[in-house]
Amino acid sequence: MAHALADALSRALRGEVRFGAAERAVYAHDASNYRHPPLGVVKPADLDDVRTAVALCREHGVPLVPRGAGTSIGGQAVSPGAVVLDFRRHLGRVLAVDPEARTARVEPGTVLDDLQRAASRYGLRFGPDPSTHSRCTLGGMIGNNACGPHSVVWGRTSDNLRSLDLLLADGTELTVTGPLSAAERAALRERPGREGALHRALQDLAAENLEVLRRGMPDLPRRTSGYPLDALLPERGYDLVRALTGTEGSCALLLGATVELVAAPAARALVVAGYPDETAAADAVPALLPLRPLTVEGMAADLIAALLAAGPRPPALDRLPAGACWLFLEAGGADPAEALDAARALADAVRRERGATAAVVTDAAEQRQLWAVRESGAGIVTRLPDGSEAWPGWEDSAVPVERLGGYLRDLRALLARHGLRGVPYGHFGEGCVHLRLDYPLTDPRRLGAFRAFMEEAADLVVAHGGSLSGEHGDGQARAELLPRMYPPEVIDLFGRFKRIWDPGNLLNPGALVDPRPLDADLRFAGRDLLPLALPYERDGGSLLTAVHRCVGVATCVDPTTGVMCPSYMATREERHSTRGRARLLAEMMRGDLVTGGWRSEEVREALDLCLGCKGCSSDCPVHVDMAAYRSEFLHQHYRRRVRPAAHLSLGWLPLWLRAAALAPGVANRLLATPSTAALLKRIGGIDPRRDLPPLPERTFTSWFRRYRAQHPEPAGARPVLLWPDSMAELLDPEPAMAAVEVLERLGFAVRLPGGPVCCGLTLVSTGQLSLARRVMRRSLRALPPGLPVVGLEPSCTAALREEWPRLIGEREFPDRVRTLAEFLDESGAELPRLDGRSAITQVHCHQHAVLGTGADRRIDARTGLDNRVLDSGCCGLAGDFGFTRGHYEVSVAVAERVLMPAVRAAGEDTVVLADGLSCRTQIAQLADGRRAVHLAQLLRDALREADH
Known part of the structure; x- marks a missing residue:
């Protein structure tokens, strides 16, 4: 049946039809505790595709599940043996905004933030705003009757809908609207065919059960359990929009909707109220509601403890007033003064309660930071403060x-x-x-x-x-x-x-009626495929536990901001998201859908486009570390097997560069010969469209020996060890040369290790972990004890801090490692002024994820540099990734998302700062030779200019 249906769908649809094991594994999960592999996945290209897919599934007797972002916590977005209709890919447009009527027309796959951006041009917004607003779709919100923090003033999704365009399983199409008069209801009964029969049946259902509906349905603002049948009551106007909102895709498919918009306050202020405990905060709420706050969100101290256990302390927490539970009370106004007055009234009301405190936050950036803490709750609380796992259910x-x-x-x-x-x-x-x-x-x-x-x-x-x-x-x-x-x-x-x-029970069967047991079909089966190469110290030594960190909240499928997940941003394919890869790894260890264990081709294919950017390890709310899992998989997958050519050419790049450095002139002449360069690329598994960079005339170490002979170590200067990473040593020594000049002019004495060193990252990223350990241990023996260490290449510096403890258990040396900005910031050295200089900065993804950029921003402030930090994420080259054959299109697409347009738009006097060699190389190769520089080069040039 699956093959026949897949074949029929493939022939009839313009969109994508995926019935393979990888797609079925990825779509077997949502954000719940449950697992239901679908029969296949369809990504319709348009509404005609939806109609055709429904007809073919009905013909084959196969159920359907409509799906938006797949973040349903109750398991509504998965159903055994069904065809999943993924509306995100091609049916996500905001069709129109009518500012006069305060409405918008949307497709089912429209992401909420896209609607908010379209409406904001007119000072409007959609009221409900769940924490997944950057990826949840309007279709999913209608299916679950989503709410969010502002529902206290703007209501749930069902309160903000004008009409729904529906497709029934039998092919009937109709539009339903909100409350109707008696005459309008009577007219609907007289409509011909299936539509009239449906309205007669629904109206009769309500008329025959008036007392049951009036007495049996609890009246409270947050009732989303069961079908909202009381919306059919005559006094509620036979409101089919409300009756269908929250039915979890079990009654009809959404083809489109007209939604109502509300006026967004021009200004907002946030009151953070502190209480002795959560019950005191809860008891205080009824007295605050008459003041009409825009939000009344509760957050207790144990959530803060879980947040601190998961990562570094956000500075926003310093704004929390004394207490063990906090309410976030947002106030709005026509201008900042009016918002502030409303906030002060709320704060005064809070302080009238015994033991309560309040802080008023007016700065927009601080408000965003505080809200980010609250919005990340769904991810944070999947781990308790002691690191143990916590699951939804009583959610x-x-x-x-x-x-x-x-x-x-x-x-x-x-x-x-x-x-x-x-x-x-x-x-x-x-x-x-x-x-x-x-x-x-x-x-x-x-x-x-x-x-x-x-x-x-x-x-x-x-x-x-x-x-x-x-x-x-x-x-x-x-x-x-x-x-x-x-x-x-x-x-x-x-x-x-x-x-x-749905008389045929084809739409999301079992979602609400005739449900499956709550303790069946759990997703946690599986076992680790031992032995493992990495320690997984945060997860009890278990890769299975590590991949189960992914609970499906889907921050990684937000394509608009941040580092995570660059390959998803380029491809928009679920299996190339962090979530999709985690699901595939979990299925690999389960073994019944994705078979072959470490030899799985489905997992290898999904991980092949992972850039190893480490963005997920920091940006994912539960800190899924896909770069580490990828290294583990590649290590195991290619054990005792022939590796791809790029693993040997680019994974062993430091070795080949050391050999070429013996005769750099000869090497450069060979690289400059087109036929030889093409042959080397073909042998090395390198994309032919990539330029191979020339080698420097001499290595950094040889330059330093000559430099030290001419410039003896300054007497009494504080010694510092400069880490000569393989790229600075053998490929681009200018930043390291600049760093020596900067450090020594600022009063430090630069020293180098006692022999060749390498962080091992190129081996780690290609899964050659045993060899990486040997390289790390050999390098460690060349390092003198005690000295502070400055790393210039962010990826190498991050590897010293993170991979060395993980792979060889070394702790003392990584604790001494600093970036150049960190070292200068901590030293308090007097830096040159850069007043009047403007710059844009591409932050290396490993620096973002592992090292942080706080020191860099303080250096900007101390030097007076007018610096705009790009929200571009990974540059797309990512070490070996962008050079490897088969990755070029994705590499370029990642770069063209934000980075390259910003570089091309920058004025000629604007400095392009990029500490990562990959970033500088990508910019040079894609921006018509525009040159980016390292911070060390910028500071060196400023020091030289100050001399004249």
């Missing part, structure tokens, strides 16, 4: 806001009885609590404890008049528990409602 229960404090107290007591731990936070202004818990999901023998807690938690929230879900919907995680929230007659109506829309 977003909601109660009436006046009962939130009591609910939290009872919930904490329930957790204690079950021996469970978690970090609660959430939308306190509407009684919604997010909570991931350390369930024993990875131990099949203890799943009974998971079920027991979920059942008791459901009973607890119902006892408080609440809903199992207040934002993310039910899916497999909670649909089984709906009979604990609703009486049997309401559950029966859910089934009847589903069958009216």
Whole structure:
């Protein structure tokens, strides 16, 4: 059946049809605890493709699951044996914005941030804004009735919709709108064919069950559990838009929507209120709501502890007032003064509570930093402060806001009885609590404890008049528990409602009606393929545990900003995202869908386009380290096998450069001969479109020996060890030569190691880990003890700091390593002034991920440099990546996203700063020879100019 359907779809559709193991593995997961491999994946090119795909799946009796960003926490975006319709790739346009009517027309795959950008031109915005706003789609938001922090003032998705264009499983198309008059409802009953029959059945369902619908549906702002059938009541105008929003793709497919927009406040201020504990914060909320804050978000101290355990302390935390739980209260106004007045009124109300404190934050950058802490909560709390794992399930229960404090107290007591731990936070202004818990999901023998807690938690929230879900919907995680929230007659109506829309049960079967057990189909099966080459010290020595860090919140599929994930930004293919690769590795260790273990071609193909930029290790909220996993896989995949030519040419590049340095003139003449250069590229697995850089006339070490003979070590100067990385030593020595001049003119005595050294990164990145260890240990023996160490190449410096402890257990030497900016910043040396100079900076991705750039920005301030740091992420060359045959298009596409347009647009007097050799090389080869310089060169030139 799969082959016949795939063949039919491939012949009929303009879009992409993927039924291979890799795509099925990647789409078997969303952000939930569950795993359901689909039959295949379709990425429709247009709405006609959607119609054709539905018709063919109906003909073959295969169910369908519509999917946006795949971040559903309840498991709504996965269904066993279904065809996944991924709307993101080609159906994500904002079709129109009508500022007069305050509406917008969107396609189902439209990303929320794209809608916000389009609406912001008119001072408008879409009210709901979940934390996944940079990648969640409007179709997914409608499917789950998404909310976000501003729902306290602008409501849920269902409160912000005008009409929905729908396609039913039987091919019927119709448009539904909001509340209707009695006459309009009667007219719908008279429509011909399937549409009229559908309206008659729905209106009769409501008319025959008025009392059930009025009594059996809890009335609270954050009820997203079950079908919202009370929207069919006559007093609510037979509102089919509301009735269908939150149905999790189980009733109809969305072809488009008209959404309502709201006026965005011109100015905002943020009040951060501190309370002694979370129940005190919750109890304070009802008194604050009459002041109409835009947000009332709760965040307790244990979330901050989890954040600090996961990475460095964000400076924004210094703005938190005293307390153990905080409310984020946003105020808006027509201008900054009005926003500030509203914020002060909120702060005064907070301070009237015993033990409460408040801070007012007006700076926009500080507000963004504080909100970033809150928005990263879904990722942060997947690990508790002690590093143990926590999972969704009881993820977003909601109660009436006046009962939130009591609910939290009872919930904490329930957790204690079950021996469970978690970090609660959430939308306190509407009684919604997010909570991931350390369930024993990875131990099949203890799943009974998971079920027991979920059942008791459901009973607890119902006892408080609440809903199992207040934002993310039910899916497999909670649909089984709906009979604990609703009486049997309401559950029966859910089934009847589903069958009216989808009598063949083809749309996301099991999502809400006839659900699968909440403790079935868990994604955690698998085993490590031992022995492993890397220690995975943060994950108990387990690669399986490491890849399970990925919980699917999908920061890596945000294509608009940051370092992560450059190959996804270039290809927009899920399997080339950090999330997709983590899923494939997990499936490799499971072994039933992706077979072959370390020899898996599906995993090798996905990792082939990983640039090893390390962006995920810092930007991913759960710090998935795909560069490390890639090195492990390549090490194992090619063990006792012939390696690709590029692994031997570029992975062993320091060795070949040392050989060529014996006769650089001869080497350069060969490289300058087109036929010889072409042959070398072909033998070495290098893309023919890449230029091979010439070798310097002499190595850096030979230059330094002559320099030291002419300039004896300054008496009494503080000695510092300069790390002569292989690229500075053998390929581009000018930054190292400049660094010597800068350091010695600032009062330091530069020394070099006692012999050749190499950080081993080219071997690590190509998975030659055993050889990398030998190179590292040999280099370590050449290093004198005690001296501070300055590294110039960010990738090498990052390798010394991160890879040496990981691979050879060396701790003392890496602790002494600093970048040039860090060393100068810590030393307090008097730096030359660069007033009047402007620059743009390409930050090396390894520096961003491992080393940080705080010292660089302080150097900018101390020198007076007017420097714009590009939000460009990886340059795309990434060491060996951009030179390797088969990577050129992706390498260039990554560079052309931000970096190259910015370089070409920069004025001739603007300095292009790039400390990484890869970055400088990419710029030189793609920007018509525009030359980028290292910080050391910029400072040297400034010192020389100061002499004249």
